[in-house]
Amino acid sequence: MSAGVDVIVVGAGLAGLTAARRLVEAGRTVRVLEARDRVGGRTLNHVLDDGQVVEAGGQFVGPTQDHVLGLAEELGVQTFPANTLGDTVYVHGSRSRRFRGDIPPDRLALADIALATTRLGRTSGEIDVAAPWEHPDARRLDEQSLATWLRRGAIGSGGVELVEVLLGSAFGAAASETSALSALAYIAGAGDEIHRGSLDRMISVAGGAQESRFVGGSQLISQLMAEELGDDVTLGAPARRIDHHATGVTVTTDAGVFHGDQVIVAVPPHLAAEIEWSPQLPAHQDALFRRMTFGTLMKCEAVYERPFWREDGLSGQGVFRGGGQPVCSMFDNTPPSGSPGILMGFVGGAGWRTWAPRSARQRGGAVLQSFARVVGPAALAPVGYFEKDWTAERWTRGGPTAVLGPGVLTTLGRWRDRPLDSPPSTPHSSPHSRVHWAGAEHSDYWNGYMDGAVRSGQAAARAAIAHSGGLS
């Protein structure tokens, strides 16, 4: 067993590293344990042949995401605007149509989309992000899927399908799998303490959560934090067991056994439930974490000598409605230098379930066909192609975040962030009192996003400092 530290941090994603960095700044000793042989969690830079990077994981930032933006600034990581010049293309059946803005020009579905977005906006505006279960209609909203809720009133299948596409890359799941209440809470969290969350801010590029990207790739933020932390980070050390006892915590990993006064667990909740806990997690928290499975999502990217679509007045953005397409939405993912040109498509939800089990060749061919529907046949001849299936990733198991099915949030949601020192039936001074949670799923605002991850890491560091009697 190694010598003890003040706080062990399990998971070297944005949340864990943010927490560790804050703790070190406050004079605490830390040990960050990471299962993978790299840091960054759901952010992952892909290195191109010429040495430039492009993201294969979480990448976009936008207004009100000040926590991750502030962290990046501290670390000297700059942002640049995602490409918004030119027309976006809406692909529906055999037709491709250019449009501007974020709402596809589907005349038949337009009224439904307007109604759906209005209802989503109005109802999500009524929700307290810290306690969605307090909404007067919470039980009814939670007992139905988002698909059911959207179909109510005048919404036809067109509006439902398009809202699915718009939310699909945010959720990685079909509207059928998501509780209406939890989807509404997710939208309500697309803001901050001053600016109310909004669907528009969530799905938009300009003015929204896809507005900017990080120069050097989003993983750079984690890499720089890990560099600062130096030897305090241990890679290849998946936490298999956590013993929490009266005098501290012991974390058993494949790379050794570590002791600390406290532990911050900053891994996806459904993986936290896989750790052998002693004593066991409270049954309610375990039941919740197991139900926080991630959506199913992969990213597919094609590399071209230059972003040729820009010359045609196209933004490289595409929105795909139904029709068996693997891709639900695509973006221009060209690096800030302007070349090579890169197109990135999300294969999520129902698309993932159909296409992920097929051979890489079949899938890659279909993805390029999708791209061609947006930018023309030149998309069929990339100079490079890569994909990242986050659902097959051992230490993530899906993407981009947890999807709560109906009936879970109202009955188990209260247990999400509860540190193990305060189960209702346990006195504060119990031996359960040394475990804190972090990770993008433990944030009320921008839950599931990089900003939520940073928020949660900061909060967990404050909690650990407070617990040990220090000032935060």
Next chain:
Amino acid sequence: MSAGVDVIVVGAGLAGLTAARRLVEAGRTVRVLEARDRVGGRTLNHVLDDGQVVEAGGQFVGPTQDHVLGLAEELGVQTFPANTLGDTVYVHGSRSRRFRGDIPPDRLALADIALATTRLGRTSGEIDVAAPWEHPDARRLDEQSLATWLRRGAIGSGGVELVEVLLGSAFGAAASETSALSALAYIAGAGDEIHRGSLDRMISVAGGAQESRFVGGSQLISQLMAEELGDDVTLGAPARRIDHHATGVTVTTDAGVFHGDQVIVAVPPHLAAEIEWSPQLPAHQDALFRRMTFGTLMKCEAVYERPFWREDGLSGQGVFRGGGQPVCSMFDNTPPSGSPGILMGFVGGAGWRTWAPRSARQRGGAVLQSFARVVGPAALAPVGYFEKDWTAERWTRGGPTAVLGPGVLTTLGRWRDRPLDSPPSTPHSSPHSRVHWAGAEHSDYWNGYMDGAVRSGQAAARAAIAHSGGLS
């Protein structure tokens, strides 16, 4: 590493032991690895002070459950009828009313109940238990919760609440959490290849799945099989890792490393996904298994000198509708000798979520109050009381079975039983070809029941024998 066997069986519940026994009968060598220090999985005998036993886990059997009944007969385990003499009591708000049969006498809800059961029967009758996703309306039925589906048409909240109670102890989950399609498939499986599944057979005592009990307790079946298998069963050996390679499988447990030609994994699917697989499970199967979380359920039982309620013409059965009661349904659980008298209540779904985190004393008091509503104040003075929270059980994590939320069955259901030799993109002769699945969740008929467990064990044994070139 121990010497290799023909087939390693992970899990010594009814499914795993049935498989192992069949394999030994066919001349194969086996090694059964069980995480707990006992066999029987979700069946568990509680020993009373006088040495008699009563079940704290799965216990009832009935018509068409011929696989578990046949197994019991082979082992010399007899059945006896559950008590049906006397009136059942319906508790709603401040009122308690006696009735006969299985449908509570709620005049306001009666029309709704009739309509709901008719719709459930008709639609479940259209479902192919082997492929529910082939139903012409499958997508629509799967995108909504059972609660949503029940509320359609003329169903008011009375009918929904009562169907919830009737199904609650079967599912351990609220109708809000279950996909309508998966609930209908579950009902369709309450039968066999000759007798169509029916809601009536599922929820009834006389003529239904609660008709009979096993003399000596249901766990006795597993105990007798384990006795036959003798040293082939290793307890205290949770499987932490399974390597499947070209020449066999290696199972790493806390009690050593075991080698076999094949492996049958007979544990709850959501726990099978926690095993470290090398190579990893196909992402689709992993995604499905993670979504097969169990319902939340506990059993609470009170012991009395004699079953005094029988003298009052009461069956000891009770049905509770809403009102914050911890218990949703209760049964006379008296041993076949006729004494002591035992009342057993299910605390499941929403009831579990409210009552499980409270202190044992608070909960026990409330449970006895519930019992008193059915059999009178004498219930408040038991000579003994015990409870079993299956959700807190490390190697089960819920009960009685897996609950599929909306959107899962149609998109991932096909992967449930698929042995690792036949992922669509892998040739049959791949190194993935030595893993078979068993467990109550891997049966089309009586899925989640003891009969389904036995069926799945028999099927897995046949598959393993066929794989090794033998005759089944």
